[in-house]
Amino acid sequence: MGMSQKITSYPGHEITPEDVKKGKYLDVVYKFEPKYSWAAGVAISRFLAELKEGRIIARKCMRCERILVPPRMYCEQCFRPTDEWVRVKDTGTVNTYSISHVGTDARRLKTPILVAVVDLDGATPGMGILHILGEVEPLRIKVGMKVKAVWKSSSERQGAITDIRYFTPIGDE
Amino acid sequence: MPLRVGIVGVGYSGFDSMTPSLSTRELMFEAASRAYEDAGIDPRKDVQSFICCTEDFWEGISITDEYMPDQLGAVLKPLCTISSDGIVGLATACMHIMSGIADVAVVESHSKISDVRNPDEISSFALDPIYDHHVNADPRFVAGLEMARYLKETGTKRDYCAQVAVKNKKNALLNPRGVHGANLDKRAVLSSKVAASPLTELESSKTIDGSIVFVLASAQKAKKLGNHTVWINGIGWSSDTPWIEDRDMAKAEYVEQSAARAYKMAGIRNPTTYFDLAEVDDTYSYKELQSLEALKLAGKGKAGKMVESGTFDRDGRLPVNASGGSLGVGHLLEATGLHRVLEAVLQLRGQAGRLQIPRVKKAVVQSWRGIPTATGAAAVLGN
Numbered sequence: 158m159g160m161s162q163k164i165t166s167y168p169g170h171e172i173t174p175e176d177v178k179k180g181k182y183l184d185v186v187y188k189f190e191p192k193y194s195w196a197a198g199v200a201i202s203r204f205l206a207e208l209k210e211g212r213i214i215a216r217k218c219m220r221c222e223r224i225l226v227p228p229r230m231y232c233e234q235c236f237r238p239t240d241e242w243v244r245v246k247d248t249g250t251v252n253t254y255s256i257s258h259v260g261t262d263a264r265r266l267k268t269p270i271l272v273a274v275v276d277l278d279g280a281t282p283g284m285g286i287l288h289i290l291g292e293v294e295p296l297r298i299k300v301g302m303k304v305k306a307v308w309k310s311s312s313e314r315q316g317a318i319t320d321i322r323y324f325t326p327i328g329d330e
Numbered sequence: 331m332p333l334r335v336g337i338v339g340v341g342y343s344g345f346d347s348m349t350p351s352l353s354t355r356e357l358m359f360e361a362a363s364r365a366y367e368d369a370g371i372d373p374r375k376d377v378q379s380f381i382c383c384t385e386d387f388w389e390g391i392s393i394t395d396e397y398m399p400d401q402l403g404a405v406l407k408p409l410c411t412i413s414s415d416g417i418v419g420l421a422t423a424c425m426h427i428m429s430g431i432a433d434v435a436v437v438e439s440h441s442k443i444s445d446v447r448n449p450d451e452i453s454s455f456a457l458d459p460i461y462d463h464h465v466n467a468d469p470r471f472v473a474g475l476e477m478a479r480y481l482k483e484t485g486t487k488r489d490y491c492a493q494v495a496v497k498n499k500k501n502a503l504l505n506p507r508g509v510h511g512a513n514l515d516k517r518a519v520l521s522s523k524v525a526a527s528p529l530t531e532l533e534s535s536k537t538i539d540g541s542i543v544f545v546l547a548s549a550q551k552a553k554k555l556g557n558h559t560v561w562i563n564g565i566g567w568s569s570d571t572p573w574i575e576d577r578d579m580a581k582a583e584y585v586e587q588s589a590a591r592a593y594k595m596a597g598i599r600n601p602t603t604y605f606d607l608a609e610v611d612d613t614y615s616y617k618e619l620q621s622l623e624a625l626k627l628a629g630k631g632k633a634g635k636m637v638e639s640g641t642f643d644r645d646g647r648l649p650v651n652a653s654g655g656s657l658g659v660g661h662l663l664e665a666t667g668l669h670r671v672l673e674a675v676l677q678l679r680g681q682a683g684r685l686q687i688p689r690v691k692k693a694v695v696q697s698w699r700g701i702p703t704a705t706g707a708a709a710v711l712g713n
């Protein structure tokens with residue numbers, strides 16, 4: 158038997174709109190504000206520094222010969238340190254995409270966000286970057302579409318993934 | 331079926347106030363690489379269970395379990411995260427091994443406290459939001475409450491708590507991991523700033539960064555791995571009620587319970603004289619005394635006097651926190667229990683360097699999850 162089943166009446170009364178207006182109820186408000194300064198680490202620090210210069214850098218594992226983006230100092234398949242830095246291109250292919258119509262506050266977005274995974278040219282197939290697409294009609298996006306990064310100007314870039322504004326279709330699309 | 335699980339590999343990284351050059355994941359990779367090398371295993375082939383002890387708010391990332399596999403070699407392998415102290419993770423690994431789910435299991439825990447800019451905010455947020463949150467003070471007031479009650483009920487002299495800090499900080503000077511080692515006297519400890527009375531700053535451990543990894547194996551598998559197997563012969567863990575106001579503040583009942591289970595498992599009838607070494611909770615000075623009594627390594631109210639008379643010194647009858655403990659080395663959040671295991675394992679292997687205590691064969695380790703918890707764990711180790 159549930160602990161509330163024997164109870165026929167509760168003390169007090171349900172909170173009414175009037176109570177809410179007059180503040181006649183217990184209201185615990187606590188603003189939890191944890192603050193972090195994450196150490197980006199060796200691999201991601203270099204990756205971000207390269208983005209500031211308008212370049213994308215990867216790491217290569219000599220054992221499995223994969224070129225890993227985003228770069229990491231260890232190969233998760235071989236479990237060994239990766240071996241060298243390799244530049245990859247800022248062009249690539251749409252691996253998959255989704256047109257997001259709902260914002261983080263659960264409201265419908267007036268302008269949908271075009272989320273895509275872009276396999277970068279020069280990296281191992283299937284290695285790429287999670288970003289957004291721009292300057293493209295949502296209905297024209299296709300898996301397999303060739304795209305290129307549109308960068309912020311060098312004075313605007315600050316060593317962040319958003320130094321790339323978005324990827325946009327190139328070539329025959 | 332008696333518990334028989336071997337620790338066949340150990341690795342660690344960090345043990346510094348800050349580790350700004352490495353990400354949490356890179357720090358873990360270093361520790362894991364060393365542990366696997368030590369055990370002579372390939373994590374991609376030889377491990378059937380990976381266990382991580384982490385807590386989302388310390389990481390600053392929710393569902394943080396999902397970020398653990400790569401740097402442990404655990405991609406597409408069985409992995410789970412436990413939001414508790416590392417010794418609880420060891421217990422889980424023991425269960426996986428004893429049940430036959432795994433021959434070899436890996437346990438990791440870490441602290442990257444230097445990434446957290448306001449750790450007190452996180453400890454405060456662990457207090458009950460409706461009943462306890464109105465106390466807008468450094469959460470160490472909970473330790474102050476416990477300490478005051480412990481001193482009153484046991485009649486322990488205030489000075490004896492300070493002696494714990496003196497002993498452990500001095501021991502840490504011999505430890506390459508001892509970030510907070512110092513040669514102080516009781517007067518310095520007692521006259522350091524009061525954090526939450528009666529507790530002073532020098533009686534409060536300070537957090538550091540670090541990652542610790544253990545490789546565990548079944549008895550059969552352990553024979554083939556590593557050269558220095560240390561056996562887990564008993565393990566236990568326990569949680570008291572979260573109501574701070576309703577716990578017995580003078581004693582750590584959760585430690586009594588944890589130890590009773592671990593001792594029973596290991597067939598220990600008289601713990602007081604059984605062990606050669608103890609690494610126990612000393613997050614705050616009085617905690618070591620309270621823990622020693624809960625572990626039955628000292629009679630009720632007797633631990634203080636024994637610390638004062640040198641029983642628990644490095645060259646005493648039972649060295650306690652010969653490593654320097656958390657007061658001398660530093661506190662590693664959920665990895666604190668694994669730190670105590672690490673120090674005990676190095677001693678049992680005879681690999682403790684300048685810290686080495688002669689003829690260590692049997693050790694007890696014990697941890698507490700810190701404020702405001704009443705969760706502890708204990709393990710009995712032997713070589």
